[in-house]
Amino acid sequence: MTQINVRVDGVSYSDDVEPRTLLVHHLREQLGKVGTVVGCDTSNCGACTVHLDGVAVKSCTVLAVQADGSEVTTIEGLAQNGTLHPMQKAFHDSHGLQCGFCTPGMIMASIDLLTENPSPSETEIREGIEGNLCRCTGYQNIVRAVQQAAAEMSGTQDRTVGNGHVSLAVVDTAAAPHVAGAQS
Amino acid sequence: MIPAPFAYVRPTTIDEALQAVADGGEDVKIMAGGQSLIPVMRLRLAAPETVVDLGRVTELRGVRDDGDAIVIGAMTTHHDVLVDPLVAQHAPLIAEATETVADRQVRARGTFGGALAHADPAGDLPAVALALDAEFVVAGPGGARRTVPAADFFVDYLTTALGEGELLVEVRIPKLAGQWGMHYEKFTRVAQAWPIVAVAAVVRRENGAIAEARIGLTNMGPTPLRASAAEAALAGAAATPDGIAAAARSAAEGTSPSSDLNAQADYRQHLAQVLTRRAVTAAAGL
Numbered sequence: 180m181t182q183i184n185v186r187v188d189g190v191s192y193s194d195d196v197e198p199r200t201l202l203v204h205h206l207r208e209q210l211g212k213v214g215t216v217v218g219c220d221t222s223n224c225g226a227c228t229v230h231l232d233g234v235a236v237k238s239c240t241v242l243a244v245q246a247d248g249s250e251v252t253t254i255e256g257l258a259q260n261g262t263l264h265p266m267q268k269a270f271h272d273s274h275g276l277q278c279g280f281c282t283p284g285m286i287m288a289s290i291d292l293l294t295e296n297p298s299p300s301e302t303e304i305r306e307g308i309e310g311n312l313c314r315c316t317g318y319q320n321i322v323r324a325v326q327q328a329a330a331e332m333s334g335t336q337d338r339t340v341g342n343g344h345v346s347l348a349v350v351d352t353a354a355a356p357h358v359a360g361a362q363s
Numbered sequence: 364m365i366p367a368p369f370a371y372v373r374p375t376t377i378d379e380a381l382q383a384v385a386d387g388g389e390d391v392k393i394m395a396g397g398q399s400l401i402p403v404m405r406l407r408l409a410a411p412e413t414v415v416d417l418g419r420v421t422e423l424r425g426v427r428d429d430g431d432a433i434v435i436g437a438m439t440t441h442h443d444v445l446v447d448p449l450v451a452q453h454a455p456l457i458a459e460a461t462e463t464v465a466d467r468q469v470r471a472r473g474t475f476g477g478a479l480a481h482a483d484p485a486g487d488l489p490a491v492a493l494a495l496d497a498e499f500v501v502a503g504p505g506g507a508r509r510t511v512p513a514a515d516f517f518v519d520y521l522t523t524a525l526g527e528g529e530l531l532v533e534v535r536i537p538k539l540a541g542q543w544g545m546h547y548e549k550f551t552r553v554a555q556a557w558p559i560v561a562v563a564a565v566v567r568r569e570n571g572a573i574a575e576a577r578i579g580l581t582n583m584g585p586t587p588l589r590a591s592a593a594e595a596a597l598a599g600a601a602a603t604p605d606g607i608a609a610a611a612r613s614a615a616e617g618t619s620p621s622s623d624l625n626a627q628a629d630y631r632q633h634l635a636q637v638l639t640r641r642a643v644t645a646a647a648g649l
Binding site for chain 2: 181197198199200201204220221222223225228234235236237239240241242244245288291292306307308309310311
């Protein structure tokens with residue numbers, strides 16, 4: 180066993196782990212951070228994406244011991260005092276999800292993308308989150324959500340986004356009647 | 364899927380790393396960014412007794428100018444290669460290919476040296492290193508250094524010239540003099556996929572003709588290859604679409620690509636010709 184000190188979502192933890200423990204298993208099973216999910220377990224799907232020292236990584240492809248001395252942010256650490264992160268809010272507003280399984284990873288990857296490119300084009304968004312798979316194929320609204328969050332986070336909510344093909348946050352609630360109430 | 368148990372060592376210097384590799388004996392694996400090693404360990408395709416993690420060896424990171432070459436530290440992440448001004452200036456081909464490696468999260472952890480030492484025939488960087496005539500600086504037991512040309516570095520499937528107890532330290536990319544253009548042309552079916560075939564082209568033009576071409580092929584055999592016949596045909600050829608197309612028809616000569624779920628060998632050979640034409644055309648600025 181190896182002792183590691185990791186700060187997760189603002190709280191410092193000191194734990195003994197086996198070197199073979201994957202970061203995602205440490206987060207979920209030892210620290211109870213079950214908001215981060217295990218999807219494909221083969222580094223493809225990105226559902227387990229967290230921020231390691233501020234950078235998006237696939238936590239199923241990082242050993243917990245590699246995170247020793249680092250700061251981890253999971254989906255559970257984004258909201259502040261009950262207020263959703265703009266990206267979380269945008270995914271909610273634009274209904275950027277269907278089953279929701281890919282959502283934690285999508286949100287963490289999208290925030291990382293905006294850190295480097297605060298106003299990405301639609302193509303740059305699609306390429307920027309290529310490491311995250313939505314098995315429901317709900318990409319249209321995911322891309323809209325990232326566009327909305329980008330506008331909000333850079334303070335340009337009124338701008339025209341994308342190439343004109345996709346309008347900002349026009350949610351087809353007919354396809355998602357259960358969120359119609361949330362939109363009104 | 365959890366890896367089999369292993370002992371974990373985390374050196375902070377090259378000397379410590381070499382010692383740890385020596386102490387690890389026969390069944391030691393060196394981990395760079397872990398983006399290939401951890402998946403194969405999870406699948407139990409690899410179950411080393413000892414893993415030496417180079418993640419804290421800071422002297423292996425970064426890109427520097429060394430006069431007639433730029434030198435890329437083995438532990439420089441793909442992300443850091445992508446944003447490096449020296450790479451952009453002297454070897455934009457590396458950035459172009461790196462941008463297509465896996466996805467953003469993997470590029471944040473995966474390293475230039477790790478990808479080369481892993482030597483996956485479908486990896487993007489080996490053919491690029493080959494086309495740029497890169498030199499691999501290797502440290503061995505006791506700290507002895509040797510330099511291996513790219514042409515000798517890739518030995519077989521997932522096998523390099525790195526011997527027991529050796530470590531890839533850095534890669535020298537010679538600066539090119541003259542009017543050079545470069546392009547990486549990659550064929551994939553879906554996003555973040557490995558290339559079915561890819562071609563790295565480095566072309567020097569002189570007086571409207573192609574004076575010299577270096578062409579690296581990805582996934583056309585157990586190691587990356589130079590398309591020697593096409594290179595010979597291009598030397599002195601007119602820098603025109605017809606001239607390039609004629610030369611590119613020999614791009615698959617001497618290759619022995621595999622057949623798998625993605626493509627049959629003859630389809631790969633056809634692709635090599637098409638992609639070579641496209642890559643050389645773009646590199647020649649046409």
